[in-house]
Structures are given as C-alpha cells and as structure tokens.
Amino acid sequence: MSAAALADALVSREISSADATQAYLDRIAAVDPDVHAYLHVNDAALAAAKVIDARRAAGDDLGPLAGVPVAVKDVLCTADMPTTAGSRILEGWVPPYDATPVARLRQAGLVPLGKTNMDEFAMGSSTEYSAYGPTRNPWNLDRIPGGSGGGSAAAVAAFEAPLALGSDTGGSIRQPGAVTGTVGVKPTYGGVSRYGSIALASSLDQVGPVARTVLDAALLHDVIGGHDPRDSTSIPDAWPSFAEAARDGLQRDDLTGLRVGVVAELSGGDGFQAGVEQRFRETVDLLERAGATVIEIAAPSFAYAISAYYLILPAEASSNLAKFDSVRFGLRVTPDGGGTVEDVMAATRERGFGPEVKRRIILGTYALSAGYYDAYYGSAQKVRTLVQRDFATAFDQVDLLISPSAPTTAFAIGERVNDPLAMYLNDLTTIPANLAGVPGMTIPMGLAPEDGLPVGVQLMAPAREDARLYRYGAVLERLLEASWGSRLLDRAPDLDRGQESAAEAGVV
Numbered sequence: 001m002s003a004a005a006l007a008d009a010l011v012s013r014e015i016s017s018a019d020a021t022q023a024y025l026d027r028i029a030a031v032d033p034d035v036h037a038y039l040h041v042n043d044a045a046l047a048a049a050k051v052i053d054a055r056r057a058a059g060d061d062l063g064p065l066a067g068v069p070v071a072v073k074d075v076l077c078t079a080d081m082p083t084t085a086g087s088r089i090l091e092g093w094v095p096p097y098d099a100t101p102v103a104r105l106r107q108a109g110l111v112p113l114g115k116t117n118m119d120e121f122a123m124g125s126s127t128e129y130s131a132y133g134p135t136r137n138p139w140n141l142d143r144i145p146g147g148s149g150g151g152s153a154a155a156v157a158a159f160e161a162p163l164a165l166g167s168d169t170g171g172s173i174r175q176p177g178a179v180t181g182t183v184g185v186k187p188t189y190g191g192v193s194r195y196g197s198i199a200l201a202s203s204l205d206q207v208g209p210v211a212r213t214v215l216d217a218a219l220l221h222d223v224i225g226g227h228d229p230r231d232s233t234s235i236p237d238a239w240p241s242f243a244e245a246a247r248d249g250l251q252r253d254d255l256t257g258l259r260v261g262v263v264a265e266l267s268g269g270d271g272f273q274a275g276v277e278q279r280f281r282e283t284v285d286l287l288e289r290a291g292a293t294v295i296e297i298a299a300p301s302f303a304y305a306i307s308a309y310y311l312i313l314p315a316e317a318s319s320n321l322a323k324f325d326s327v328r329f330g331l332r333v334t335p336d337g338g339g340t341v342e343d344v345m346a347a348t349r350e351r352g353f354g355p356e357v358k359r360r361i362i363l364g365t366y367a368l369s370a371g372y373y374d375a376y377y378g379s380a381q382k383v384r385t386l387v388q389r390d391f392a393t394a395f396d397q398v399d400l401l402i403s404p405s406a407p408t409t410a411f412a413i414g415e416r417v418n419d420p421l422a423m424y425l426n427d428l429t430t431i432p433a434n435l436a437g438v439p440g441m442t443i444p445m446g447l448a449p450e451d452g453l454p455v456g457v458q459l460m461a462p463a464r465e466d467a468r469l470y471r472y473g474a475v476l477e478r479l480l481e482a483s484w485g486s487r488l489l490d491r492a493p494d495l496d497r498g499q500e501s502a503a504e505a506g507v508v
Contacts, residue, residue: 003068003162003216010056010067017056017067021049021111024069028113028160031495036135037145037155039074040081041114049111064243065219066109071161073152074115075122076102076207077196085198086118086130086148089324089331089352099196100231101165101207101224108223113161116151120354121321122169122200124148125426127176128417129356136413137180138495139453143410146176146426152210153180158495163220164210168440169200170309171406171430173208177442178405178456181488183211183477185221186430188463189437190235192221193228201316202233204309204434212489214443214474215250218242221466237464245467249474256291258472260284261398265302266429266458273408275448279455280404283445286479287402297394297401301386305432308383310424312435314364315377321361324349359420388436395462400472403429405442405456429458439466441473444488445480454488 001009009015025045032038042048052067077083077095084090098106105112119129127135127150135150137143138158145154152164153176166173168186177184185208192207199205209220221242228234262284268277288294326332326341326348333347353361367376394401407428416422433440442456459476461468481487 001162002213003065003211004213004219006162007065007068007219017049017052017111018046020067021045021069021113024113024161031158032160034136034141034495035138035154035158035160036133037116037151037158037160038071038114039084039086039117039132039151042081042112044080045069045111045113052109052111055109063108063223065223067111068163069111069113069161070105070220071113071116071152071155071164072102072105073149073164073166074118075167075198076165077198078102078112078115081112081115083115083198084132085122086120086132087352087354087357088131089348091331093330095196097196100193100228102196104224105165110163110223116149116155116164118151119148120357121198121317122148122167122172123317123356123360125171125175125423126413126416127151128413129354131354134413137410139180139493140410142412143453144179144413145410146179146406148172149210150176153177153182153184156180156182156210156212157489157492162212163216165207165224166210167197167205167207168434169204169313170434171427173210174430174440174442174456174458175406175426177210179410179454181444181454181492183214183217183444184442185209185217185466185469186433186440187221187225187466188235188439190233191239191439191466192225193231193234195228195230199320201313202320203316204313206434212487214441214470214477215243215246217441218246218470235464240467242467242470245470246474249471250478252475254291255287255472255475258292258400259398260287260292260294261297261394261401262294263297263299263302263394263401263403265299266403266432271407271425271428272404273448273450275450276404276406276408276455279446279448280457283457283476283480284402286483287476290475290479295398297398299390299394299432301383301390302432304383305387305435306424306428308380308387309427309431309435311367311376311380312384314360315367316364318361318364318368321357324352356420384435387432391432391436391438391462399461399468401460403458405429405458409448409451409453409455433460436463438463439469441469443473443477443480446484446488
C-alpha cells in the first residue's frame, strides 16, 4: 500500500498501526539479510504503534500520517537508537536528543522502524562506502541502490517501509530514487530543519522525503517541513500544504500553459546511458502531448558544477568532521604505550574514518589552506554564483526544468568503488540544484531497455516553489503510470522468490 492508502485504512480502522508495523517488521526480518537497508531496527516500534492505536481509540486528534511506519537515514540523530552516519567512529553512539525532522515525525504519530544504511558521513553515490557493508538494490541484488541514502531508497523499494527520511547534499535522495524506482525530493535549502542532522557540507545538505508516490512524499514533507529557530539557515516563511498541491495535480490531465525547460547540459552526451536518454525523450514527449510547452534551455555554468561541488563539499566536510577528535564523543583509540592528545586523535581518526572520508578531508583541507584558498575554494564559490544565475535566467523563461535524475541505471557493486572520478560523475545531473538551493524531485520514468532497471526523471523548480514540484510532479507521475499501466514498484521483482530479471517479472 502507498502511505496515503495505509493512512486512510488506519483512520477507518480497517487495520491497526500495530498490525501495519508488525507487517513491516516481518518484512524486514524476511528480506533485509539480503538487502541490508537497515543498520538498526527499532525495538520500541511496536510499542509506539500501540500507543497510536490507543490514542485513536480514545478519539485524540491525530495527524494524517499517524500510525504509519517510517524509516530514518542514519545521519539523523535519534535519542532512542544509535546514530552512526555509517561510520565506525560513531559506532554505538546514542544521541541525547532527536533531530528536528525526527521529533516532528514522532509528534505527528509516525512510527520509526529503524535507521537506514548510508555511505559514511554521506560521502558516496552507491552506499558501498558504509563502514557496515553495502546495501543492495532490491531490483537486482548485485547492483548498487545509489547513495549516499541507498538504505532509505532500498527500504522503500523492497517494501520494508512505506516512507523514509533521507538527506541530499549533491543528489543523495534523488540519485538513489532514480536507480531504485522510488520518489525522492530535495526541498528548497532551508525548507526543512537540519538541526540534529550530522553535517557533511552545511551549505548544501538538505533533509527530505523518500516515498513510493508523489503524494506520499508530499504528506511526509508536510510533517517535517517548516521553520525551526534552532537552525540558523531555516526559512521563516509560511509554507503551503504540499499534500494539497499533489492532490490538485492528481486531478489534472491538461498541462496547457506549463513551460518546461530541458537542460541541454544535463540531458545527454558522454556518460549518459542510451536507455536513460530514450526514456527521457519519451517522458518529454508525454509532457508535450499533455499540452506543455517544451523549451531547450542552455545553462553553460552547469558544465562546471561538478568540479565546483567537489571543492566546496570537501572543504566544508574537512571543517565539519574536525569535531570527531576522540575527546568529546565517539570512538577513542589509544596508541600502544599511550601518547599525547594529538597521538590519540590521529590513531582514532585513522581507525574510525574510511578511505573516502579521508580522501575528502585531505582534499578539503588542501583547498582551504593558505595560498590555495582563492585558487580553489574561492573560485568554486564563484562558479556556484554562476550556476545560481543560470537557474535564475532559466526560470525567467520556464516554470520547471527537467533532466534525467542520473546518467545511468544502477551499476554493479564493486564496479566503481576504486574509481572515485567515475563514482563522482553519478551526481552529474543532481548537483546544480544543491549549489543553487532550489528544490528537485525524482520520479520513476520506466525501465531501461538494456538491463530492465529503473530510471528516473528529475524536476526542478525555483526556490520556495516546492508546491509547484508536487503539483506537476503528480501530473507527470499519472501520465507515466498510464503509459506503463501501473506504478513501477508494483512490477518490481519479488525478493521472496529470489532474484529475477525485470523481463522475467513481465515488465516491458
């Protein structure tokens, strides 16, 4: 069931939250040994669900998603579960407080199922850099589920959760959504609080929803969004209901008057898989047949976005990760024979951090060092300004921008883990939105003909226009589902029967 359908069934008492939660716990026990979407399963989930059932029976006024289970990316602090950010340096650490998005989940009556796997400190595009082993794509267990939030996307795709929270620094919600056939949204920067989210790059990170449908994502966004005085970057605006926007879109068929921009720099060429380009062209044709005006948009600075990003992100990461010093919290390794605080810090960081984290700390520290700051970090920030200007110019001409959510389908586990440059290119289409702070959404647009694996289409809107994404994302979702005859995940291979190809599952 979609989260919206499950919520309706809970309200009508067709099913209890305890029964729904137990069903998901059973599913996790059955398939997660193969998928490895979770790092920790919440022992208190069933008890929390029973509390919601009791409150509903007592006539309490509950939120629209009360009783619906949800998975939480392990980058978000949880006061009753370990929070490791996928790293050994935080192994077993239980925070003293909840991140604001988690606290809002609990206040709205959602039931946290557990913490999902991720690339260490969100550094990666495949969830292979987790210190606790890789997550596997439910469509094919030999393929990656994307990253860094592959655990959240895989949990939703494998029916181990109806909803999940993720974080997106350069595509960590949208790229996993594309390769697992799920819906993922990166909100406007500042639209969802980052308080209690372990920082990777503070000017880029954004918490957002992972779901099976656009409406489900909108319902979850309504819960976690809004101003938070504890986050200095939180936007104080009053936000509209994203669920209402999505429901409005579900009533529409005609897109006459909508202007959609195809970003030339993000929609083809070297590095793009032929099947991804084919499905993207078909999706653009669907929009045109529904009445939308499609315009090709040139955004020349986008060609430099990935280079700027991989200077800005490591620089901010090297600063943010300095707090993991063996003194205040987390792992502490004392060298044989003892040593100074500096010796303990060096030994702790050597053992606690994985190779990708070390690589980016070194790169970021170099970019910020005296004599190189202006040449690297300063220049990257100038490129960021040019990317923002290209977005502003584009949105003067169109209402939405569209591109593939990722240049390829899910690649094989191990294929790129030792090739950082090839790994970084997975974020080619998603990074510009993070540099500019604009919202982006991925929606499944079918299966690539070469390998039968999911591909996603990305929609981007101006800052603060998240509702526009949900409204027209819901329309596009309906158009795409009509072309397939069902939701993409309804056709996913059945993990209970072992792995099978999409062709064997009857997917065309």
